[in-house]
Amino acid sequence: MKECTTVLDLRNYKGFYSFKLQILIAMEKRCLECEEELFGRIDKKFCSDQCRNAYNNKSLREENNYIRSVNSILRKNRRILAKLNPKGKAKVHRDQLLKKGFSFNYHTDLYKTKENKVYHFCYDQGYLELEGQLFALVKKKEYINQPN
Secondary structure (H helix, E strand, O other), X not given: OXXXXXXXXXXXXXXXXXEEXXXXXXXXXXXXXXXXXXOOOOOOOOOOHHHHHHHHHHHHHHHHHHHHHHHHHHXXXXXXXXXXXXXXXXXXXXXXXXXXXOOOXXXXXXXXXXXXXXXXXXXXXXXXXXXXXXXXXXXXXXXXXXXX
């Protein structure tokens, strides 16, 4: 927003003396995206829905890119597990997972059994680390994560 001053020159009209009057105009409001002058409501920030969407998309781009990249890794992990586990239960070696690009740092859920075994899930596909760099692959059953 910028401040501007307007000068009005009132000429001698029907006996009035001529004088100059300076009026300070209230802050000129501009669109946050395209810098066009805004008209209408006092609290208006954008000239159009297009500018509002463009501004919000730019301001959230970094955050959205991070979320997109994490979701991409999670989906890839799930696809790898589903491909290696077509029947719902399987055993695979760690190297098979790594060779396909599996990332062990990303998962959506953990499930701890009564025997203190921890299953890592990528959505509905999960794995349990066994001995000798083997992994048991499982598909999540409905009773595992029922809300109370």
